[in-house]
Amino acid sequence: MRLPSLLVISASLALIAVTPVPTLAHSLDSLQNELHKKELYFEVKDRPAPDFALQDANGKAYRLSDLRGKVVVLHFIYVGCTDVCPLHAELIAQIQEMINSTPMRNQVQFLSITTDPERDTPDILRAYGESRGLKLDNWAFLTTTPGMAEDATRKLAEQFGHKFTKTDDGMQMHGVVTHVIDREGRWRANFHGLRFERTNLVTYINALVNDHDKHDKRSLWERLRSRF
Numbered sequence: 001m002r003l004p005s006l007l008v009i010s011a012s013l014a015l016i017a018v019t020p021v022p023t024l025a026h027s028l029d030s031l032q033n034e035l036h037k038k039e040l041y042f043e044v045k046d047r048p049a050p051d052f053a054l055q056d057a058n059g060k061a062y063r064l065s066d067l068r069g070k071v072v073v074l075h076f077i078y079v080g081c082t083d084v085c086p087l088h089a090e091l092i093a094q095i096q097e098m099i100n101s102t103p104m105r106n107q108v109q110f111l112s113i114t115t116d117p118e119r120d121t122p123d124i125l126r127a128y129g130e131s132r133g134l135k136l137d138n139w140a141f142l143t144t145t146p147g148m149a150e151d152a153t154r155k156l157a158e159q160f161g162h163k164f165t166k167t168d169d170g171m172q173m174h175g176v177v178t179h180v181i182d183r184e185g186r187w188r189a190n191f192h193g194l195r196f197e198r199t200n201l202v203t204y205i206n207a208l209v210n211d212h213d214k215h216d217k218r219s220l221w222e223r224l225r226s227r228f
Contacts, residue, residue, distance in 0.1 A: 027211070035204065039196060042190075042191060043189060043191075047187055049179075050064075054142040054145060056143070068185055073092065074178075074181060084176050092178070108138060110134070111140055115174070125141045162177055176192070176193050180204065180205065
């Protein structure tokens with residue numbers, strides 16, 4: 001359920017997104033140190049993210065390497081999961097709404113990846129996002145491509161550090177993790193569970209967006225040209 005304070009939070013985030021990072025004292029390093037102190041569910045990773053080649057319900061190809069230049073917020077779920085997966089998807093939808101109320105909306109890509117591609121058919125994938133409040137503007141629900149092994153996305157989840165283990169009743173035992181990948185394709189952090197502060201994740205994304213530009217030695221004109 002959306003909290004009453006969401007509009008107030010979104011307005012504050014819009015100001016954060018257009019304010020230079022040094023002004024806010026939210027350089028990436030200082031912000032990570034701050035989050036270590038106040039966000040129990042935050043974990044720094046800082047390593048190359050596992051690449052993948054998947055597709056959405058309409059057959060559109062997605063490679064992580066093709067998303068360079070954007071911050072990627074990624075998580076693993078499956079539609080048959082009726083406990084934590086819907087809650088995780090709704091949390092991601094809230095984060096997406098907060099991001100999309102700021103100028104960052106064109107610089108962030110949200111990805112859900114099914115770990116049950118055999119049962120999660122294209123029609124099921126299409127219906128899921130709308131039912132959980134996720135918008136196709138900068139979100140996609142990904143599945144395996146033709147010819148891939150049925151367990152390919154579960155093995156991909158293992159590369160991101162957690163297992164989805166099938167049980168006899170067709171369900172899967174798993175944890176809940178939101179992965180954050182920077183604009184250079186580095187897996188920068190995990191936010192564990194469902195209880196982290198949404199504003200902490202959005203502020204971290206903002207720092208990644210600004211950190212990329214801060215370390216880019218090209219002129220502003222050269223950076224702008226490279227994005228078109």
